[in-house]
Amino acid sequence: MDGTRTAACLAVGTELLGAARLDRNSLRIAGRLADFGIEIVEKRVVGDDTGRIADAVTELLDRADVVVVTGGLGPTSDDVTREAVARAVGRGLEHDHEVESWIRERYRQLGREVPPLAMTMARVVDGSRPLRPDRGTAPGLMLTTRGRLLAVFPGVPWELDGMLERDLVPELEMLQPGLRRVSRTLLLGGVVESDTEERVRHLYDRFGRENVSILASAGVVRLVLTATGEETTAHHHVGEMEHAFREVLGDDVAGCDVDGLADVVVDRLRQGGQTLAVAESCTGGMLGAAITAVSGASDVFRGGVLSYADDVKRDVLGVSSDDLRHRGAVSEEVARSMAEGVRRRIDADWGVGITGIAGPSGGTEDKPVGLVYWAVAGPAGCEVRHRVFAGDRERVREWSVNSALDLLRRRVEGAGS
């Protein structure tokens, strides 16, 4: 096989051209194509216009081996993708009785009336393979033209996913037989992007710069490691990469192929049969929300206190009036008392406290906007950290949550080892 196969995506829908919505389907398509070593070279969005869709399909078929079109396959008068594809490849469009029966069957299964225009969906481009709708009502289609593969799927993500797996993946497997792209994502907490890059740079020569990508968000860094080749070899290779990167990064690696730090924390606590309570001021519930977003969090999460007002910190969590007055609500002492207080009050093995100035107002010369203290109280005592985070209110709060989760993870891991 000479050269990597290429692909292009076209999303159809006037609503995807405005200020409110993006084509997100291309992300799942890109991810699935990447598994087979196929690279996307162009993405487009056009409105529900036969001429514009046809022009785009024609141009993309000139530029890529695989063209995936999504949207515009439904029964309304806006849905013109089928006509446009027929025009682009210069073929006819005929009513198909088998496809009609699929559509009628789907409406029946969904307990819905067949709308008057539904039979427009039973028209099939000459020489194409119609794709049976088993999640929605709109059939997709695939065809080969001038050695290129054209796949046309519904825009509804759930319906798209079904056809992607059932109909496109087998074609992709045959396109470059045996070629697979395998990746693993290391999740790092408590680090910054530039330092991480510095530490792992020497591994680029060994594994290839193009096989490592670094994605940073507020308080977490993700390292995506990729290997391409025959399936077993690729898995072996990516395993070697993970080993080498972990050796350099040590316990800054929180997990592999996990959603976020909250998943790691819930998992570690569950392993140790331990429980957690949180006390939040500037984050106002974001830490609790992140933890309880993990399905099964109830095994370890007992609850928490949102101590936004100072007297709530005092009356519910037992923070001393003296500390609040002399150290201030945003201080090491108060963060510590919040963590210890909620651990006691809610009767958990671990207590976390966060207090800070998320902004945009409320900062002073001594305590600028972005200053946050976080504390973790556990069986072996309490640790407090602080930092001035840059960015707007939302970003400061995200940094705070991830920093607290990371300190908690490290302490739980330390306690377990």
Add this chain to the structure above:
Amino acid sequence: MDGTRTAACLAVGTELLGAARLDRNSLRIAGRLADFGIEIVEKRVVGDDTGRIADAVTELLDRADVVVVTGGLGPTSDDVTREAVARAVGRGLEHDHEVESWIRERYRQLGREVPPLAMTMARVVDGSRPLRPDRGTAPGLMLTTRGRLLAVFPGVPWELDGMLERDLVPELEMLQPGLRRVSRTLLLGGVVESDTEERVRHLYDRFGRENVSILASAGVVRLVLTATGEETTAHHHVGEMEHAFREVLGDDVAGCDVDGLADVVVDRLRQGGQTLAVAESCTGGMLGAAITAVSGASDVFRGGVLSYADDVKRDVLGVSSDDLRHRGAVSEEVARSMAEGVRRRIDADWGVGITGIAGPSGGTEDKPVGLVYWAVAGPAGCEVRHRVFAGDRERVREWSVNSALDLLRRRVEGAGS
């Protein structure tokens, strides 16, 4: 002026073709163009490849009056947009001493060394207007070719925004003089999309179907009303639209041009000089997080209790063991006791309680996944609602938060009137 002017966007960057990132710049560009009645007809993304960028620019200039390109203007060897644009319009690229001085000045202001490749950014396409970088270091450019306007901006959102306002907006104003598009967004809580559409459909004839769009997310519906024309007329017209829609929708309209229900709630409470406390079970902090995301929430939000475990509901909020045992943690009685308990415990004018089964597990025949109770306790007593929400864990939790915020808003408004 005959016909609406059209635009197209091209985002440059290989990282925008993978499974992790989307071109979001086109959203802000679409929004700003819409203000001047200019409609986007196509969006594209291509990688950092001179030939592909040039082809895209050439094709888009054939199809739209305004073409906006973002990205690929920096100093690294990946940044080839300048060359590609020169190739697309068939012009030369020359070093410009004034542009060089801008760039040197910017690096000086930022306290950074001028990197070796920075002077590639001082090359200017013949006959184009270079755009001074006042937020980053990369100059943009604008040129006119075959009656079409081509604008090329950096991909960094903050830098893009600056040039969009300073350099593109004045051109857009001249393109269709006097033509403006004005819009207002009504935020509705406690309604579903299809019912809303049914209720307002008769207004489509009067104002035009294309001037109304409905966007629904979990528990809120947004109605975007738009008028195009001479500025004063358009403002007047959109005012009439707002009036007509409000007349039909009554107090289902929570606000106009606001971010979300939390903003409305904070605003209403502040107006009344009242305070709020929350008790959350299945939402685990999301309600508190939504409220405290509003800057200035500390005027009204006192705090809350995340009563995830049943004994926290009992010990901290005073929910009765009897109710927990006989009615269950997800019940009208417990939601009510949570709202009343947190109102008392945190000493606030209003208390909100949420308890439910977010799933995916934990459902029974009597109490299925998605069943949520929410309660609002206030000066005039407590009201409880419940519903079975469809969707995954995240969606059930979002619905719960918005449903509780909406009930709170209605009760606060009712109490104030």
